[in-house]
Amino acid sequence: MPNLLRLVGGATVTAILGFLLLPAVVVTLAAFNSRAILSFPPEDWSWRWFIKAIAYDDFQAGVRNGLIVTAWASSIALVVGAAFAFALDRYEFRLKRTLETVLLSPLVVPHFTIGLGFLILAAQLGFARGYAVVVACHVVLVLPFVLRSVYISLRNLDPRLELAAASLGAPPDRVLITVTLPLLLPGLVSGWMFAAILSFNEFTASLFVTVQRTQTLPVALYNYVREYADPSMAAISVMYIVATATVLTLANAFLGLAKVLNVEHPR
Amino acid sequence: MAYASVRSGRAAVRPFLRLFVAPAVLCAFAFAAALAAVMQYSLRAYVPGSLEAGGFTLANFAALMRPLYARVFLDTVWICFLTALFTLVVGYPLAYALVHARNVALKSTILVIAVTPLFLGEVVRTYSWIVVLGNNGFLNSMLLKLGLIDAPLQFMFTQFGVVTALVHVTLPVMVIMLAAALSHIDRDYERAAASLGAGPIRVFLTVTLPLSTPGIIAGVTTAFAWTFSAFATPQLIGGGRVNMVANLVYQLGFASFNFPFAASLSVAGLVLTFAVLALMRAAARPLERIRQH
């Protein structure tokens, strides 16, 4: 490729990456500002907003609730999604395609609709608006991601490996445990991970289905931002960004994000 | 071929089938029930001051026709369209670089940076943009310092601000879908074109771009659907002056407790989304035929 083209291309990509990174960088600067008003550049540097954010009751409760909801939702979604992906890949049955479409449709149905739906459903059925409703809502929301991730992994699995195992004397359940599951592990783990992160960060639907008691962290953050303008929010954002980027980098190193997201060139 | 390794005997016994499918059926049911709840509520009357709904009525849908509300729908579609367009323009070079980069570290870096915003959650992302776009924010401070402007420019509470933040939010999804499509294009096509005398730009325009059309379509439709349901971004950056459907639904539900009307808005929104997606699909059909795979 001619050098000019390379240069222009490189500059474009760098600019775009810069656009992607801009908010993160800016928010980090703001978080360390010792003054309460957002200003650039910060005049004094300080950790005080971090300390305040961590100590804030609502944020702590939000993290706690978020972890509870996420742990339940992503685990349930993993089991349900993996089992269904297996059935999708291996079996033929009536309504297979319909079921698949329905389970994948939360990807295109607005979260506020789903949230509203669960809210109304719970009210009409007489359920209290507790953790159960929130978890149920989250399971429906993250299931498509788990389903896709596990399904792609299953498709990439060489069926002859399972045949070889059978030929060597392994009955179906042992084939599953000794060959299929170990090889599916990266897909399962990354599916679970996506589900967990998306559930923890989910906001719109959660806003509809949670109440003060079950408030997840994003909802707590939203309520805070509406009332206060100090950089505590920036501090939390920085912690968020660092945690997420770390998890993703580790995931990429160990699981190969590219393969899981299906953006790798097939060999 | 259907292998008999999990079957015993000639009858097609499928162990575990019901076990594997039952939980999924339950989830599908729950989801369908939630949607049904919304639809059913949209046809009930609003009882002011109460959380219960009244009897059957079409009044909610009639109210939708009022310019106030119709306007919000139009605005939403417009914003979604702008967002999808800009996200495509910005996302394509990134996806291209991601797929064609030879350096593994570079690939990983681009991937992580591109995908991270997806996992930050709406509130954190949106707040970060407030810090950038606000009157005391980064952009204005920089422009003032550089002497390019005298007074802060208004980015907050404008469509510009909302669209910018939405593009940022939607970029990861677009990049992933485009990269997936691009990575599956056989490099030999590009090499063949080059060997026949096409320069890099022509190779791109005549080979790569057409072959990536399915990815573009998938990306744009997904971007549109995603953006349509945006809430936090228009809520916080739009500040009540830029309203999308989600904001309206929330206001009606939690400010006025008019859940039936909120439900009818949701239903209308759903219908609209599917209509636009179907339209996009139909318009894109001639493009899809280009791909020979």
Next chain:
Amino acid sequence: MVSAPAAKTTSGTHGGGQVAVELASVTKRFGKITALDDVSLTVRRGELLTLLGPSGCGKTTLLHLVAGFLMPDSGEIAIDGRRVTDVVAYRREIGIMFQNYALFPHMTVAGNVGYGLRMRRIAKPEMTRRMADALALVKLAGLEDRKPRQLSGGQQQRVALARALVIRPRVLLLDEPFSALDRNLRGSMQVELKEIQRKLGVTTIFVTHDQSEALSLSDRIAVMAEGRIRQLDTPHEVYRHPADRFVASFIGDANVLRARLERIEGSVATVVLGAARVAVPTRTLEGSAVGGAVDLFVRPEDVRVAAPDAVTAAHGIVAAQIYQGGHIDLYVDAPEVSSGRILLRVPSHEAASPPPPGTRIGIALAGDVAIAFRSA
């Protein structure tokens, strides 16, 4: 080339000629396609039988039916006298090696080879001993802790073979095992496989589409096409006395020459080509009229450049000369007798250098074995 001595065709060589695998009237359909049509086959204990045919002929389906990965729609399958038609794969005690080896990527060589032994709950000391024997057999001792991706193609194949053999299968099934190897490696692996197979005396069914591989390795060959077995015989018989047109064209190279059927005397018929007369078996000439045209199949090594005083079958012009090392391939255009080019195979060491392209030559038929079919 490893040749199978002709004596092996008679019964009573391997363990009393017992039957190791038997298929009786097996049919298998996939939707509208009939992959195997009423196939019956007997595999003798200790022999290496090859299923040979083009893709789609049903050979892999047959192999998978014996393995138990598929169930037949009708017919019966027996291994060592025991009916296994309804028995699942993991109870059939077969060993299979796939084209892509199918080594478990998440296990080491030891893990792979020991897998079948673990499934059978073999005690640890015996397991270790048998694994060591198996790896020594395939010449891979010392690589127990490597993962498959750290091995070369040839090494991976040996591991796959060891894995299949260590469980002492009743039948060894090989699904085009050498097609992924390059030519040199293929040759030496074929020899090694044959040695191992003979040493262990394990009944083996081998699937391939490469007829030279089948000719060199097999005790018997089953030539298949479109779901049926066309001929089941030793390599020698299949080569020299093909049962029908398909087998004749599929095995080895053959020249198809337009000749005339002169007369039939019992089981021998006489066919005329130019000034030459050739005796052919009558059985393959069904439907041909005396005096009419027939297709004469002659192997390249049975066609010679005619000496000036020899009986010529036809005349033609040399089109190309291809040096093959041990022999020279001569391509001759002779449109009156053949629509394609006639291929002559001339040993390189013969005194006279072969005629260059453009020369007009006479063609003589050497050897007394030829076969003719009804005109297509």
